[in-house]
Amino acid sequence: MTERHILVVAHTGRDESLEAGVTVCRLLADAGLTPVVATDSVDDLRAATGGAALRVLDDSDTGNKHDVAVGDVELVIVLGGDGTILRAAELVRGGSAPLLGVNLGHVGFLAESERDDLADAVARALDRDYLVEERMTLSVRVKVDGEVIWQTWALNEATVEKASRERMLDLAVAVDGRPLTSFGADGVVMATPTGSTAYAFSAGGPVVWPSLDALLMVPLSAHALFARPLVVGPNSSLSVDVLDRTGATGVLWCDGRRAFDLPAGARVVARRSSTPVRLARLHPGPFTDRLVQKFALPVNGWRGGAEVDATPTGAVTLPRASDRGAGGAADADVAFGAEAAEGDAR
Template sequence: MTRRVLIVTHGGRPQAVAALSEALRELKAAGFEYTLHDDAVAEEFGDHMAAKRVAEGVHNAEVVMVLGGDGTILRAAELTRGTDVPLLGVNLGHVGFLAESEREDLRAAVQRLAARDYEVEERATVEVTVHLPGTAEPVVGWALNEATVEKATRDRMLEVAIGVDGRPLLSFGCDGVVMSTATGSTAHAFSGGGPVIWPDVDAVLMVPLSAHALFARPLVIGPRSRYTVDVLPQSTVEGVLTCDGRREIRLPRGSRVVVRQGGTVRLARLSTAPFADRLVSKFNLPVSGWRDRVGSAHAEAQDVRSDRTSDSNTGSNTPAET
């Protein structure tokens, strides 16, 4: 039986070109057939990738291998959403939270793939429904990381009203509002001051950005609840909705955005390490407190003083050279 891999990469980077050459060589040696994704389709709202999935045979692929950073993985998720095909990310970027392998481990990743030595993990997405004033049919989008409503221009605040499950909660002026999945809690929402949510938690997070309000704290709702964000008619600026930092749509005054938990995207996992270990590795977190570091530094200083004393004592018993 033929085993097939679809490859998505960031073709503009020399590092990606070199990684692609190695990946093709290793996949061929392991007996895989492969196809390169033609990324000529522009990102937009709606399921514009349906025809692309058929044309490129995504449903017949064992895995979609992604060579790049988190942005490239988010782009590849457009292809696999709604299918059973998992994404295997090889990090060529900076943090690479969604990636499973680093560039130097590419060969080992292909060997693990060939041996079917990997697990598949499902990550929840958010479904985004946009109701525009004067338009009968809503516009539907989605995001793996986050949907962000922000002001369209920099000079004024965006006035929004927030609701949960159809009930009004609060309104304020702000730079924007981020609504993220647990997966996206380490991305835009994290930089806005939101909490880190473990990937297996069924939740949707909301983080206000620079809100002019006394009660404007991050909120977390469950998988059966929904957020609404209304761009108020009295807002001095319009808004813009962006999904995963890629697909966007203008929000005139009077627009409403509804965000709830959606379907899943599947990720191929080579490591069974706990998520806490991934946090420590990706963010380079210090796992020892400052007292431990001070104690260690003090011990090192004591060792240096001891060595100097020993050298001094040795030197006093050694005849001087003539």
């Protein structure tokens, strides 16, 4: 019988998250599994569990080889807020394991369950009783004089921001390699539908249902008449140039986790990545209900009836980890062999 590997990701610097991590590890151990944990939390969890048996995930960031490869992970149970889920997505990038989020934060938009449902969530994870929803991600590159000098990915957004508070950035934006406009601004957000309820939402962008394949561009405090949020097709490319007019420099942030300093003259290109993030869903339902719940929207007085179709949309049922091969597809974002034909290099 093939051994099952379930990764537990917890923000062990917070007592509530550490306590939840201990609970999940014990529940998995009681079911006959040895929990898998990340390198940055193994010491805390071992100490908190009294030296329980744990396995350690290979760390692609450092190249350190440990007990369990990313491609062998069946499921990731994430304990925390959206930031912890974004961290978990980094850990298993390139694998096929879905993320099951248990919200211990505030809004927890990406999470599936709340703290009170922890035992039930683990039981259903062990029974493989969940659906898997794929979320689009961004492939992000930084170019200088046409040469790619840095590349990464993002689940929520890639944001070009001013590096110094006192100086506005001069930016030029383009879609599909064609110039659109230029303006002074604090920055520009390029987001996925998942990220439409994150930074892009705070900047006045539209809420985009995750079942829709699209890319968003949302200016940040732009000093311009035409600086409206844009929604383009999933096969388009978005680019932002940091113009060398005032000498101001920028910084690129991806999901608020990975940063790169942008010199004047740099171009940031974002397009759809070939590698999605998979989210495990225990309670599939209309995205409208999730919006109402997470943002506590007032719906009293609505006169809709029971005839409303509540069939979940946007969820894709995928083979469980046990039905797939052990290896995960490598992230194709780093192979840009078709770049010249994609129109974003101009």
